[in-house]
Amino acid sequence: MKTYGVIMAGGGGTRFWPLSRQTTPKQLLNLSGKDLMVNEAIDRLAKTAASEDIFIVTNESQVAKMLKATKGRVKRNHILSEPSARNTAACVGYAAMEIVKKYGDGIMVITPSDAYIKNEEEFTRVLGVAVKAAQEKDALVTVGITPTFAATGYGYIKFQKSADEVLKVLEFKEKPDEATAKKYVESGEYAWNSGMFIWKASTILKNFEKFLPGIYKDLCKIGEAMKTDDEYNVIDKIYPKIESISIDYGIMEKAGDVYVVPGEFGWNDVGSFDMMGVLHEADSDGNIKIGDQINVDTKNCITYSSGRLIATIGLENVVVIETEDAVLVCDKNKVQDVKKVVEQLKKDRRIELL
DSSP: EEEEEEEEOOOOOGGTTTTTTTSSOOGGGGOOOSOHHHHHHHHHTTTTTTTGGGGEEEEOOOHHHHHHHHTSSSSGEEEESSSSOHHHHHHHHHHHHHHHHHHHOEEEEEEEESESOOOOOHHHHHHHHOOOOHHHOEEEEEEOOOOOOOEEESOOOEEESSSSSSSSEEEEEOOOOHHHHHHHHHHTTTEEEEEEEEEHHHHHHHHHEEEEEEEEHHHHHHHHHHTTHHHHHHHHHHHSOOOOOOOOOIIIOOOOSEEEEEEOEEEEESSGGGGGGGSSOOTTOOOOEEEEEEEOBSOEEEEESSSSOOEESSHHHBBEEOOOOOEEEGGGGGGHHHHHHHHHHHHOGGGGOO
């Protein structure tokens, strides 16, 4: 059975403002200094699914830049445009219907567009184990991350311990407090939820029919219009009305036949500026410096210049991000609140800065 890669790339990346904007979100940024995050995701996935069988699902406001960024890596008609953001269930369902209606059934390997993977060889091996399990068991499979510390920013997957590499999922847990997270890690019965999924396209559609019948009905309307002249008109009409719900909450937490393959391959979701240390080595003072810099008596800071010189004196644990039209200065412990700036810009109708 053919394996298809699906990259979810519709997010706005508001915690990376002012680098990320609505039309240029995190996945279209070069944060590592090597390539755009989405291109790194494509190149990793191409070791599991042929490049001509990789799809990207993204917001229509990002399509033009996505086409330009991924030219030569992904087929133009494999970049699926979402008329509006409707969360991951709609994204996954749209891709599954596209595959079933136009290419026949196959294994979908679904990954985010903006994660960092250090050990790509091990990552590819784990995906191979998951693909085999999805095909043989005809079940829903996810890749978990073996936790290295008591993280409170990730969801957790509880599994049934065994000597097998493919483990039965017992329960999905929301982001815990620190004390609960420590218990999870110490038990050895939990993995971090990576947001990576592997299953047959036909199997996930059956689960939509069972657990999300309203969304399934909408997806069927879109599927009926595929390969007709009315396809994109129907998508524009139906898609914005699809219920907004995550695939985790809508299906994974309800389905009984779910498996996880825990892996250790240097995964990080690089969700905010304080995670830049994953991508760049700090200097002797603990500073991560990108672009033109002069740092005097500065320690444990993250400074990113898009063009102009950044000069810092006597700073500690501060993030400074410079772009052509905005500058962010933030306590390193408050990086999760960067999205509040974006919310305020929306309230103030500062569209040009979004």
